[in-house]
Amino acid sequence: MKRKKQSLLRSKFDQAMTGYLFLLPALVALMVFLIGPIFYAFYISFFKFSFLDPQNAKFVGLANYINLFKDQEFLRALWNTSLYTLGVVPIQTAIALFLALIVNNIRGKTFFRVAYYLPTVTSTVAVSVIFMFIFQPDGLLNKFLANFGIHGPNYFNSPSFALPAIMLMAIWSSVGQFMIIYLAGLQDISEEVYEAAELDGARGWKLLWYVTIPLLRRTTFLNVVMSMIGTFQVFDQVYVISGGNGGPLNSTLSVVLDIFNKGFKTMQMGYASAMAFVLFGIILILTLIQNYFLGREEK
Missing domain, CATH: 1.10.3720.10 (MetI-like)
Structure with missing residues (x-):
């Protein structure tokens, strides 16, 4: 009985992992190209920032807003x-x-x-x-x-x-x-x-x-x-x-x-x-x- 339960749980776990592995490329793309840039844009909105000179970004707080x-x-x-x-x-x-x-x-x-x-x-x-x-x-x-x-x-x-x-x-x-x-x-x-x-x-x-x-x-x-x-x-x-x-x-x-x-x-x-x-x-x-x-x- 225990072996059946263990095999059933393992089967469900394997199915779940398979599903997550199929989702992984889309999730990575979503993080890299959408969610990540959104958070980064919110971060730099508090700075005097230029991509031509990112090292000299200056924190200005709410001044931009x-x-x-x-x-x-x-x-x-x-x-x-x-x-x-x-x-x-x-x-x-x-x-x-x-x-x-x-x-x-x-x-x-x-x-x-x-x-x-x-x-x-x-x-x-x-x-x-x-x-x-x-x-x-x-x-x-x-x-x-x-x-x-x-x-x-x-x-x-x-x-x-x-x-x-x-x-x-x-x-x-x-x-x-x-x-x-x-x-x-x-x-x-x-x-x-x-x-x-x-x-x-x-x-x-x-x-x-x-x-x-x-x-x-x-x-x-x-x-x-x-x-x-x-x-x-x-x-x-x-x-x-x-x-x-x-x-x-x-x-x-x-x-x-x-x-x-x-x-x-x-x-x-x-x-x-x-x-x-x-x-x-x-x-x-x-x-x-x-x-x-x-x-x-x-x-």
């Missing part, structure tokens, strides 16, 4: 990123839901899924170049407006129009991703729920407002959080369109672009790390707030 809120360039980047998020997230979510409702009730769902999702998997650099062509002073958009006697501006060289133009590009290029998630949520809603609601007199907009949207609450939460994280981390589009300087007049400067410039152009890696952790804190707080209100609504 304090100076952030005196840095007009960072504050402008944070303002631009917040405006970008407030402009993109609600519109993107609403359009994604609208498209999902349409696609869910027509034939040829697969075709429309592919058609709307295609911009999402297209290179952001390629999309940025396309939109630069469209929004040129003599581009497609201004040529179209000229037919109605409207003289369009030079969008990406105008402080007033550059950021809204990038917002339009972001909405167009990523709305398909959130539409697919909404489609999955819609198909998870049982037909019996709609039948019961119709028996109670719910039709049209009432069915949408009182049945569909409440049942998609968790899906909406997921889409909003993912969209918010993506918009706060916007980099590719503003880098390509502004040439990496956040122009014109810092009107397209985002927080991540500012982190990149501080860390790799002026070599203030400690300061850039502090900026990155402040951005992480902002995203975390906003996510927790949304999760709190979602929990209250469900209760």
